[in-house]
Amino acid sequence: MTTASVSLGASVSSQSRFMQLALAAFLGIFVMGFVGFSHIDAVHNAAHDYRHSMAFPCH
């Protein structure tokens, strides 16, 4: 498995690259966690059918 770096934002340093990708991943986890796992009633009710349909723990 050769890891070809490059492509998206080819010129960034490896440290900056790591930070930016980590930031994007955490943003994704946060978005998913909020919609799918938040205990706030209104959020749960709004996304209710979605949560069941994704097999997220619900109720």
Add this chain to the structure above:
Amino acid sequence: MNLFRNVVFIAAIAGLVAGVVLACMQAYATVPLILKAEVYEQAGGGHSHDHAATAATDTTAMSTAAPAEAAAPAEDEGWAPADGFERFAFSVLANIITGIGFALILVAVSEFAGGIGNWRHGVFWGLAGFAVFTLAPGLGLPPELPAMPAADLTERQIWWWATVAATAAGLGLIAFRKSLPLAILAVALIVAPHIVGAPQPGSYETAIPEGLHHQFVVAVTVTNLVFWLVLGAVVGVVRGRFTGTATSLRDSFA
């Protein structure tokens, strides 16, 4: 933040496409089963639930998008979208938003491994996403219908996240490390959550017929599989167009 911007851009397009596809599949495959289950839930009386009050009279709302009667929120569960179009609209919104969330995770993680070069490459990444986010947690916590017995919510959510993390780490080790001990560790990581076991309810008694639940498990699993394949493929296509260097990555996986 050039790279970050590119990742978000690709994830937004892929999440939008895959989220809309998933919402359409759910409207036909899973939501009708949820509405059926809510009829049983209402008949059973016990566990209070936000949509139970109107579900019995509105089981076809998803396909007809009929405007529902005035929202009848349950006493203690706060605001809920009115059945019918509003409820459907919020489901679509949730699908798109979390689709983008899943896509952000997928694109960011795959960039660490060299990036998704084309749509076929993306399909494999999509399969991995399906295994991590649907298959592995679904073994211990099968998709539930409303009114089904379940253990404490927070405990189940913790088990769900732990299983996702362990499975992702395990698959990553198998795919990107060429060492036997690490491969064995990977298998242990994937198996461990299931040895610990998912939190189980005190009693399995439910008003939901076995057949209905089985249908639901199949529907959820298949719709999620298609979602992940579409998500991965679209990421591959968009990223290829975006970078113009896709060809160099074509055979970097398997």
